[in-house]
Amino acid sequence: MTHDAALSYAHPPALSQADEEALTDLYIRGTPANTLRAYERDLIYVTAWKRAVYDQDLTWPESDVVALRFVLDHARDLGDANQQDPARAAAEGLIRQGLRKTLACPAPATLDRRIASWRAFHRMRNLDSPFDAPILRQARAKARRAAARAPAPKSEHPITREVLNAMLATCGYSLRDLRDSALLMLGWASGGRRRSEITGLRREDVSLKDFESEGLVWITILETKTTAKGKTPRLVLKGRAARSLVHWINMAEIIDGPLFRPISKSDNPLDRALSPDAVYQIVKRRLQLAGYDEGFASPHGLRSGFLTQAALDGAPLQAAMRLSLHRSMAQAQKYYDDVDVADNPATDLLG
Structure with missing residues (x-):
């Protein structure tokens, strides 16, 4: 493989605006409606989080630094954090917007789903996801283990x-x-x-x-x-x-x-x-x-x-x-x- 070919393989070519729109349309038509709704909710949350933390909109592809910060901010109980902690301040802002319920550490499944949605939007644009980086994979694994809990039932009782x-x-x-x-x-x-x-x-x-x-x-x-x-x-x-x-x-x-x-x-x-x-x-x-x-x-x-x-x-x-x-x-x-x-x-x- 030539050097130029190797670079092309490592960094997928950017799509034209028309191709990007066509790919997005294909994802929408080929994805179940309830999954699309989850994507939408997660994108709203992630966008609001970055604005609260960095006062910036999402970028494509997102940087490893931002992605790592997202994992770290959602891998601990912010109720125990100092009042001046930036992660806590951002979480309180999300609570006021109705996008987050408490300062407690989110369930690992919730963090995984939001990251999966973020990655899906990168795929829609033919872009590499920062969450594929080794440091992000390791951080996610540690976060999942640190916040491990018994899964809560989707319904408190069965309707027998x-x-x-x-x-x-x-x-x-x-x-x-x-x-x-x-x-x-x-x-x-x-x-x-x-x-x-x-x-x-x-x-x-x-x-x-x-x-x-x-x-x-x-x-x-x-x-x-x-x-x-x-x-x-x-x-x-x-x-x-x-x-x-x-x-x-x-x-x-x-x-x-x-x-x-x-x-x-x-x-x-x-x-x-x-x-x-x-x-x-x-x-x-x-x-x-x-x-x-x-x-x-x-x-x-x-x-x-x-x-x-x-x-x-x-x-x-x-x-x-x-x-x-x-x-x-x-x-x-x-x-x-x-x-x-x-x-x-x-x-x-x-x-």
Whole structure:
């Protein structure tokens, strides 16, 4: 390899403005919507952090010094820092902007995600990322180990069948009630769907061809967090979950477009799709109406509750995973382990 070729290999050629825009557009079209939202939130945070620390906008590529400072500032508890500490002052500014909750050391997963987003924006521009430098890799590894903690559950409690039934009992006969009932049952009974998967469903993704004869409703999800676009297997609803969904479709007269929609004050469905945050609000409201604290569970409780109930009912793990679409058996097994350990006879040895 010639010297010039070696330099070219070490430093990717700069893209033209047109190529940069085309590459960015390709990333946007080829990246799941929820990932794009995470990218956007992280870019806002990183931009605000650099302005607070350096009073400068982001540069592309970013310098190793700035990247290292970002890791170091997010690898310690700033509540213990001196009031004049620049990192603490920056963090307090981010708290005032609503971009950070506390001065506590962020979870390693949060730091990793923000760095991953920052790196992704470098890739979009065909630029080397400063986080690939050996000193940054080592600093990240040390930060991850120093801040290691038990992962917090995404939902405080699983929404098991008992909890779900209590939530469904709060649903009456208005269109809003019918929608909430169908949404909760689909989200739970189809394997514990994520919010973005629920709100991304369209009427065209629901097949009723076997409903009259067999009571089955087939659902096609374009993509999930663990499956590629167009590679997600069809899911099935049966029993009251299938009947609830069909009733919602018929009563709301949904012929095409978004499956789950906002309801107007006059109890009419709107044309647009529900947002993922609306699913959070529905779960929160139904829990409160059922007598639970609003923080009892989050929408992820539909997912954890499905797997927990499958374990309680003795359903094989592989059967539950065919609906939940977990890619990792070890991850899905955790829900079964939490149930099995309570029935382990060794826990009764003391009497």
